[in-house]
Amino acid sequence: MAKAKTVYFCQSCGYEAAKWLGKCPSCQEWNSFVEEIRQKAGASAVPSWKSEPLAGAKGSKAAILHEIDFKEEDRIKTQDQELNRVLGGGIVRGSLVLVGGEPGIGKSTLMLQVALQMPGAKVLYVSGEESEQQIKMRAERLQQSAQTNCYILTETDVQHIFTQVETVKPDLLIIDSIQTLYSQRVESAPGSVSQVRESAAMLLRFAKETSTPVFLIGHITKDGSIAGPKVLEHMVDTVLQFEGDRHHSYRILRAVKNRFGSAAELGIYEMQSSGLREVSNPSEIMLSQREESMSGMAIAAMLEGIRPMLIEVQALVSTSAYGTPQRSSTGFDGKRLNMLLAVLEKRFGFRLSAQDVFLNIAGGLRVEDPAIDLAVLVAVISSQQDLPLPTDIAFAAEIGLSGEIRAVNRIEQRIAEAEKLGFQKIFISKYHKKSAIDTAKNIQVRAVAKVEDVFGELFGS
Numbered sequence: 001m002a003k004a005k006t007v008y009f010c011q012s013c014g015y016e017a018a019k020w021l022g023k024c025p026s027c028q029e030w031n032s033f034v035e036e037i038r039q040k041a042g043a044s045a046v047p048s049w050k051s052e053p054l055a056g057a058k059g060s061k062a063a064i065l066h067e068i069d070f071k072e073e074d075r076i077k078t079q080d081q082e083l084n085r086v087l088g089g090g091i092v093r094g095s096l097v098l099v100g101g102e103p104g105i106g107k108s109t110l111m112l113q114v115a116l117q118m119p120g121a122k123v124l125y126v127s128g129e130e131s132e133q134q135i136k137m138r139a140e141r142l143q144q145s146a147q148t149n150c151y152i153l154t155e156t157d158v159q160h161i162f163t164q165v166e167t168v169k170p171d172l173l174i175i176d177s178i179q180t181l182y183s184q185r186v187e188s189a190p191g192s193v194s195q196v197r198e199s200a201a202m203l204l205r206f207a208k209e210t211s212t213p214v215f216l217i218g219h220i221t222k223d224g225s226i227a228g229p230k231v232l233e234h235m236v237d238t239v240l241q242f243e244g245d246r247h248h249s250y251r252i253l254r255a256v257k258n259r260f261g262s263a264a265e266l267g268i269y270e271m272q273s274s275g276l277r278e279v280s281n282p283s284e285i286m287l288s289q290r291e292e293s294m295s296g297m298a299i300a301a302m303l304e305g306i307r308p309m310l311i312e313v314q315a316l317v318s319t320s321a322y323g324t325p326q327r328s329s330t331g332f333d334g335k336r337l338n339m340l341l342a343v344l345e346k347r348f349g350f351r352l353s354a355q356d357v358f359l360n361i362a363g364g365l366r367v368e369d370p371a372i373d374l375a376v377l378v379a380v381i382s383s384q385q386d387l388p389l390p391t392d393i394a395f396a397a398e399i400g401l402s403g404e405i406r407a408v409n410r411i412e413q414r415i416a417e418a419e420k421l422g423f424q425k426i427f428i429s430k431y432h433k434k435s436a437i438d439t440a441k442n443i444q445v446r447a448v449a450k451v452e453d454v455f456g457e458l459f460g461s
């Protein structure tokens, strides 16, 4: 057999090089080169689209759309309602799901719990990170009923895993984690880009050909993306992110990408000493964290990329000790803050020119979404007037230079997130389509046109 030839490709522009380069000479991108294997030396140099099919290869045939069989019940419902919801109503047969999260957040716990809660289904849990005893110990902690059909395999070689898969014939395959797998066909170390991609590609083929759903656990790099090639996220059907503060017990499971459902869904869990408990009433988190209302705080319904989240804006307005008032903001554009303060002065007559204004976005986030504007204004006024807001109100609107309240994108998602998190009321712009607003059931949506309307309703002035 001819020696496999490896070449390196830039992931962002496709530039080809014989050796690894730190910076792409073509598009100037750093760290974008990945190794690719070139086999099949015998293939003709210029492939013809009319070429004969390769020996032994089975091509698929085109089919007429309305003749394709489809059953809505092709989903496996787990006992975990939060997971079902995030997946869009259960596990789709033959789907490949990637579950990402920081170390220690509870990915293994979540997946083992799912594995143990599948009555009537055979589950194969493959771990490359822990021993059988460690997994058994964890299962004991989870206190699930002993009668389950869950097989444990500690193995990292993909070929061996597939041998076991053929013997066990599971209804669900869980891989913990994709970064520990290695295939003998690729020379690089486990966790490297080509290993991860090769293993994922094999699992993808397995999932599609046998209609067996596969869950992959993936590690996360420092900047929050899933370690390994970006193509991994393109290959899989669904990307779930498991997140939360390790020092707090609440965990959030989000769909970042979902071919079979909405990517706006989230599931909430609480990590207890006996595993993850589903939190079906999320307001319990918000209310327990903010027991009494304080002035200078407002909640904005934001979108981070495509992910909706509610974040707290904190403002402090105090009399300036020096001639020039200070303006300081953390996590929010300082120029935008000045603009909003100018709107308050000019349009609404609030005297802020002799006062220091400090603004902080809780949780160390940096926010660029203009939908935070209204929450910023409200927090500043709340602090200046020393009037606290009720804790169950959220805001999502941009402010124009004349103080008008402007519409923001994906308002349905923001409303849905606020509703899910237990808020009672959300202020949005009047200029949204009515259909968008009508989707909310358990939250009062206040569509307003002017900032005065908001202030009047909140502070009675």
Ligand code: TYD
Residues within 6 Å of the ligand: 101, 102, 103, 104, 105, 106, 107, 108, 109, 110, 138, 141, 142, 271, 272, 273, 274, 275, 276
């Ligand atoms: P784990 O699932 O090992 O995290 P990951 O696979 O994402 O790295 O979770 C480990 C943490 O969860 C660990 O700090 C202990 C905690 N934990 C509990 O609090 N209760 C439990 O029942 C279990 C199994 C773990």
Ligand code: MG
Residues within 6 Å of the ligand: 107, 108, 109, 129, 176
């Ligand atoms: Mg783990």
